[in-house]
Amino acid sequence: MPTLICRHFLTHYRVYLAIIATLLLVLVPRISWTPPGEHLKQIIAKDFITVHTRNAPTTYYEGRQGPTGFEYELMQRFADHLGVSLNLNASHHPESVLPTVREQGDLGAAMLPLLPDSPGIHYTRPIIQMQPLVVYRRGLNGIREPKDLVGLELGTLSGAGTSEALRALQHDYPRLSWKESQELEVAELLARVEDGTLDAAIIFDHQFRLNRLFFPSVERGFLLGDPLSLVWAVPSGRGLGLLEAANQFLLELQENGSLERLVNRYFGHDDYLEYVGTRTFLAHLDERLPAFTELFQQAASKTGFDWKLLAAVGYQESHWDPHAVSPTGVRGLMMLTHPTASEMGIADRTDPAQSIDGGARYLRSLKDRLPDTITGDDRLYLAMAAYNVGLGHLYDARRITESRGGDPNSWQDVRAALPLLQQREWHSQTRHGYARGGEPVIYVRNIRRYYEMLEYVERSRLQFFQLEQTPVNDDPLLLFELVPPLN
Numbered sequence: 001m002p003t004l005i006c007r008h009f010l011t012h013y014r015v016y017l018a019i020i021a022t023l024l025l026v027l028v029p030r031i032s033w034t035p036p037g038e039h040l041k042q043i044i045a046k047d048f049i050t051v052h053t054r055n056a057p058t059t060y061y062e063g064r065q066g067p068t069g070f071e072y073e074l075m076q077r078f079a080d081h082l083g084v085s086l087n088l089n090a091s092h093h094p095e096s097v098l099p100t101v102r103e104q105g106d107l108g109a110a111m112l113p114l115l116p117d118s119p120g121i122h123y124t125r126p127i128i129q130m131q132p133l134v135v136y137r138r139g140l141n142g143i144r145e146p147k148d149l150v151g152l153e154l155g156t157l158s159g160a161g162t163s164e165a166l167r168a169l170q171h172d173y174p175r176l177s178w179k180e181s182q183e184l185e186v187a188e189l190l191a192r193v194e195d196g197t198l199d200a201a202i203i204f205d206h207q208f209r210l211n212r213l214f215f216p217s218v219e220r221g222f223l224l225g226d227p228l229s230l231v232w233a234v235p236s237g238r239g240l241g242l243l244e245a246a247n248q249f250l251l252e253l254q255e256n257g258s259l260e261r262l263v264n265r266y267f268g269h270d271d272y273l274e275y276v277g278t279r280t281f282l283a284h285l286d287e288r289l290p291a292f293t294e295l296f297q298q299a300a301s302k303t304g305f306d307w308k309l310l311a312a313v314g315y316q317e318s319h320w321d322p323h324a325v326s327p328t329g330v331r332g333l334m335m336l337t338h339p340t341a342s343e344m345g346i347a348d349r350t351d352p353a354q355s356i357d358g359g360a361r362y363l364r365s366l367k368d369r370l371p372d373t374i375t376g377d378d379r380l381y382l383a384m385a386a387y388n389v390g391l392g393h394l395y396d397a398r399r400i401t402e403s404r405g406g407d408p409n410s411w412q413d414v415r416a417a418l419p420l421l422q423q424r425e426w427h428s429q430t431r432h433g434y435a436r437g438g439e440p441v442i443y444v445r446n447i448r449r450y451y452e453m454l455e456y457v458e459r460s461r462l463q464f465f466q467l468e469q470t471p472v473n474d475d476p477l478l479l480f481e482l483v484p485p486l487n
Contacts (some may be wrong), residue, residue: 002439032483037241039234040082043106048085051075052100054110055090056185058207058266070266074127074253081249094159108233109188113161115228122236124246126229128263132165133208134221137193138202143221144202147173152199154178155189155308157436159208162202165225166483169311174487175207178202178425179480190215202298206267231348265455281450285457288320294331295353299360308458310360312450313384316443319358363387374409381411385440393421397437414443 043049053060053071060072063479067076068087080088092100101108102120113130114123136143136152143149146169157161158180170176179198181189185209192198194215202224212218234243253259289311296314300307311320317335318324325331329338332355341349344358367383369391374382384393395416398408406413420426421437 010135027408036239037239039106040241040245043084045244047082048087049082050089050106052092052097052108052110053106054090054092054094054097055417056111057210058169059109059111059189060088066399070262071111073262075109077253078246079135079250082245082398094157097435098233102235103239105235111160112231113164113228114162114231115164118233120236122232122240123231123232124243125250126231127250128160128206128230130230131205131227132162132202132224133205133277134200134202134224135190135208135218136221137196137198138200138217138219143219145222147202149173149178150175153197154200154202155192155198156180156181156202157184157186157189158481160204161228162204163483165228166202168225175485177485178483180483181479181481183479187211190218191354193218197370209267247341253267255390256448265452273460280377281453282457283473284315284319292320292352294355295356296360299356302357303360303364305360305363306451308454309447309451310356310363311454312447313359313363313387314356315450316447322350322355336362366391378409378411381444381448384444385411388443389418389435389437389440390423390432392432393430393435393437394440395436396427396432399420399430400426411444415444 008321027405053075055061057071058070060067060069060075072088075088076086089100089105094110094112097108097110097112098118098121112123114126134143134149140152144153149169150173154166154177156166156178159182163178163180166178186203189198189201189203190208190211193201194217200221205223208218208220232246234246250259253262292311292314293307296307296311299305300310303310314320314333317463318333320333322333324333324335326335330336333348333352334355336344336346336349336355336358340362341347341358344361346354346358348354349358357399363383366386367379370379370382370386382394394414397414397420400420401410401413401417403409404417406417408414418437418441422434424434427434
């Protein structure tokens with residue numbers, strides 16, 4: 001009897017479970033389960049990842065040597081990390097990226113701010129912090145705090161995160177009003193401040209650093225609100241594999257310093273403008289360098305250096321003045337001594353072509369003569385130091401470095417030892433004696449900064465070229481929508 005009762009109970013229990021399962025399927029048809037790595041597996045299987053982005057200087061654009069841009073480099077590295085090709089859809093404006101990712105895309109990377117209430121979207125870990133900044137037209141006085149924005153012709157980009165900062169500010173200043181556009185880019189917004197169409201604009205601080213060279217009438221104002229996080233977006237509901245892979249990739253870049261180097265390369269050198277003297281450097285860049293650019297490029301093709309590095313050496317030596325003369329009789333654009341000029345077969349040190357060619361070959365010879373144990377950037381920096389102080393004094397500094405427990409193959413360690421050549425305690429023990437060892441330290445530092453400034457200017461001009469190719473609308477405010485005051 002007990003056996004029959006158990007069988008009866010189990011039969012009915014199975015029936016009940018079947019009925020419940022059927023009801024769940026009918027009443028809740030949308031309930032489904034996606035394997036955690038399903039989306040990522042699909043990307044690996046098709047062998048490419050589709051990224052929805054936008055054509056903008058801070059994101060992705062076509063440079064002289066192909067696609068480039070801060071986020072483009074990150075996207076390409078992530079695709080390489082996954083072992084797949086990168087497929088870009090760059091036809092978006094900021095507000096169209098998330099809907100497309102939600103419906104059909106693999107990844108969104110378009111200077112996206114981390115904003116709450118984004119249904120159907122998962123965000124990655126923060127990549128960089130983006131600080132909203134007020135910029136205004138030179139001549140407008142008293143733009144120092146949020147209340148000063150009330151009554152101004154104020155503009156920003158919609159969907160970029162800066163408009164959210166203004167909406168938060170509007171709660172404290174209900175009379176605040178502004179115009180926003182989803183059709184423009186940052187450079188175009190700054191152009192409207194420059195020409196007087198707008199009094200001020202809200203952009204991100206790193207965007208201003210990237211564009212400030214080309215808008216001398218636009219002033220930095222004050223920081224507005226809290227920083228926002230730049231993130232990537234992936235669709236939710238398709239598993240977490242891609243999100244986890246992206247987070248791991250970004251974490252590794254942060255931990256090994258690659259992300260910081262990339263940020264510095266694109267956004268981090270605004271202080272160099274102040275360091276070299278903005279007006280002097282830019283004036284020489286426009287007035288002097290064009291006459292010698294081709295000569296630097298020719299010398300670079302012969303010696304394997306970047307032409308901008310050779311130009312940076314020339315600027316440090318003479319400020320691109322072919323007739324420069326030092327108190328000790330060193331002459332020319334690359335400031336060659338008599339012995340060096342003779343060694344390089346240079347007859348006229350004041351001839352720019354000969355000076356640049358001789359200086360480039362001399363720097364190459366110094367680099368080639370260094371021990372094979374010195375590699376990478378250390379080899380270049382030590383060669384530049386030898387260009388200034390001489391190879392013999394450099395070797396003395398390497399020996400001092402080694403005697404102090406440092407690495408003679410490391411520029412960082414040798415740099416610390418070079419100034420000791422000025423102290424009798426140390427130079428009395430060396431083969432070549434006294435040298436003004438502090439000078440090559442400053443020399444190499446300056447060249448590195450001038451070189452990075454030249455890279456910065458060239459990159460910025462390539463990006464700015466896109467703005468110059470954009471058709472100008474007859475009505476400069478036509479592309480804006482007004483956000484009215486609250487009262």
